[in-house]
Amino acid sequence: MTDTDVxxxxxxxxxxxxAADERLIRAQGLGGYLRETLGRIRGGDLGSLPVVIxxxxxxxxxxxxxxxxxxxxxxxxxxxxxxxxxxxxLGIVLxxxxxxxxxxxGSVSGLAAASMAVLVVQKEQPLLVGLLVGLLVGTAIGLxxxxxxxxxxxxxxxxxxxxxxxxxxxxxxxxGDKGTINLPRSNALVEFAREKFVSGVASYVLxxxxxxxxxxxxxVGANRRRRAGLTPQxxxxxxxxxVLLLVGLLxxxxxxxxxxxxxxxxxxxxxxxxxxxxDLALRKTTWGRHVFxxxxxxxxxxxxxxxxxxxxxxxxxxxxxxxxxxxxxxAAQLTSVSQNSGTTDTNLMAIAAAVIGGTSxxxxxxxxxxxxxxxxxxxxxQSGLNIVGVDSSxxxxxxxxxxxxxxxxxxxxxxxxxxxGRG
Numbered sequence: 076m077t078d079t080d081v082x083x084x085x086x087x088x089x090x091x092x093x094a095a096d097e098r099l100i101r102a103q104g105l106g107g108y109l110r111e112t113l114g115r116i117r118g119g120d121l122g123s124l125p126v127v128i129x130x131x132x133x134x135x136x137x138x139x140x141x142x143x144x145x146x147x148x149x150x151x152x153x154x155x156x157x158x159x160x161x162x163x164x165l166g167i168v169l170x171x172x173x174x175x176x177x178x179x180x181g182s183v184s185g186l187a188a189a190s191m192a193v194l195v196v197q198k199e200q201p202l203l204v205g206l207l208v209g210l211l212v213g214t215a216i217g218l219x220x221x222x223x224x225x226x227x228x229x230x231x232x233x234x235x236x237x238x239x240x241x242x243x244x245x246x247x248x249x250x251g252d253k254g255t256i257n258l259p260r261s262n263a264l265v266e267f268a269r270e271k272f273v274s275g276v277a278s279y280v281l282x283x284x285x286x287x288x289x290x291x292x293x294x295v296g297a298n299r300r301r302r303a304g305l306t307p308q309x310x311x312x313x314x315x316x317x318v319l320l321l322v323g324l325l326x327x328x329x330x331x332x333x334x335x336x337x338x339x340x341x342x343x344x345x346x347x348x349x350x351x352x353x354d355l356a357l358r359k360t361t362w363g364r365h366v367f368x369x370x371x372x373x374x375x376x377x378x379x380x381x382x383x384x385x386x387x388x389x390x391x392x393x394x395x396x397x398x399x400x401x402x403x404x405x406a407a408q409l410t411s412v413s414q415n416s417g418t419t420d421t422n423l424m425a426i427a428a429a430v431i432g433g434t435s436x437x438x439x440x441x442x443x444x445x446x447x448x449x450x451x452x453x454x455x456x457q458s459g460l461n462i463v464g465v466d467s468s469x470x471x472x473x474x475x476x477x478x479x480x481x482x483x484x485x486x487x488x489x490x491x492x493x494x495x496g497r498g
Contacts, residue, residue: 153458188209191205191412273338273344431477
């Protein structure tokens with residue numbers, strides 16, 4: 076999903092990814108393109124390949140154990156319940172790209188949800204007010220973190236660990252003695268997260284529009300490279316990508332509506348939209364190039380004229396805002412906010428999803444799609460183990476094992492890239 080079809084933004088240094096992509100795009104014809112791709116894989120630039128293979132293996136294993144695991148209803152639920160934590164994981168991807176960490180996203184998500192619930196249910200304020208306050212809680216926390224980091228020099232591990240404890244206490248304080256606030260089923264946010272689906276003809280039209288937009292972006296990118304004097308992606312490859320995407324999405328859309336499936340949930344589509352937008356921001360904007368540059372080498376980025384402080388402020392603010400947004404949607408999905416909101420395994424799932432999806436713990440490598448792929452892996456494991464009747468303790472052990480494998484692959488591929496001179 077990471078297509079580098081435009082030139083780097085003005086003023087941004089050429090990253091390791093840029094250099095590899097430049098070699099890739101200069102390869103003549105489809106054959107050269109494919110040979111260079113294989114060369115990158117051999118050189119340790121695996122991208123999303125390990126997690127895609129892992130996801131296929133997981134789906135195959137659980138299907139062999141229990142065929143109903145891949146039923147349309149089961150797949151619909153996997154995508155639906157993956158979305159809120161996946162949104163939180165988008166923020167983790169950003170801080171990991173800088174080589175930092177945020178251990179408090181779960182507590183922040185719970186505090187934001189509690190703030191919204193108190194305003195909407197107890198204070199009878201409009202839903203829009205509750206949503207804005209919840210999001211502002213997250214943004215304010217992120218800005219506070221940025222202040223601690225860039226002005227005082229507190230490590231992100233320390234202030235986010237402190238935030239994990241402090242904002243969990245804030246959750247208890249906001250909820251008060253009651254401890255739980257139920258959201259009415261008639262609430263528009265609850266309906267959005269639980270009841271709204273795109274199905275029937277509209278779902279197929281949506282797929283066609285998405286694929287058309289994808290193809291158009293490919294063509295625009297190719298034209299930009301041609302005008303810049305660079306070799307664009309082969310037309311044949313663009314056509315093959317578009318056709319495969321169209322056929323795949325049409326089939327999945329048809330299948331997910333069979334036997335009780337209701338189609339694509341609004342929440343799922345919203346999550347995917349956020350992934351696409353963040354991916355475009357990271358790959359196509361100066362800000363995104365600067366994020367990768369700072370994560371790859373902070374001092375080199377500073378010397379090249381990048382406003383490193385602004386990058387850290389924006390990333391920490393976005394991370395906590397994504398955490399708040401995910402918490403609001405999770406509360407709507409569960410129709411309640413309690414003292415357990417965001418305090419169970421939310422941190423584990425969000426951080427593990429980003430790492431398992433392919434975002435490097437060493438900074439400078441990863442993509443927004445890592446959050447989507449990673450959370451699908453984790454949600455598939457959770458759903459599969461539940462269907463086959465395995466105890467929840469095994470789920471935590473399995474998640475830990477998958478996380479360890481992901482980090483090991485990242486370390487090995489990083490060593491291979493270094494030895495091959497790919498950065």
